Amino acid sequence: MRPELTARQEKVLQLRAEGFSGPQIAAALHLAVATVSYHETVIVHRLNARNITHAVFLACRSGILDGRPQRHGDHAGYQAHIRRGEDPKLCPPCWAGERAYRNGAKVTRTEAPSQNRPEKALGGA
Incomplete structure (x- = not known):
């Protein structure tokens, strides 16, 4: 049986698994x-662990954590949070990466039409 943890407890556990210290998690x-x-x-x-490191191990083994490294700080990391049902704005690196991605996408979209027009490529002919 999988122990019940709140979303906040799972996030604390996930960050601890990623190597964050207590003050960094805070x-x-x-x-x-x-x-x-x-x-x-x-x-x-709740996990009947000896310490938080043992809790991380037990959480990976029971499926609470998937045990795979997670991407952070870019658009893919932001999307991974969404797929896992998490609020991606709770992860500052991913939110910053998503904002940078969106700003870059806006620049690319505004520049793209002028770059793809055949008239420009053929010298206006």
Whole structure:
């Protein structure tokens, strides 16, 4: 049976699995460090783990975490959050990468029509 964790607890667990420290998790999720510690204590208890590292291992084994590295900081990472049913705006690197992607896409779209017109390529003929 898969233990029930809240979405916030799963996010804390995922960030810990990616190597984030308690203060880094707190900053990424806009929480107090004590709140992150509390979530980790609950996670360890619910997974019957010895510590948070053991909880990460058990979460991967039980399917709570998929155990594969996740992309972050670009459009693909942003889309991966959406596919996993997560709010991608909770991941600052992915949100920043998505904004950069959207700004680049807008520039490309506005420039693309003038680049693809045959008249320009043939010297106006």
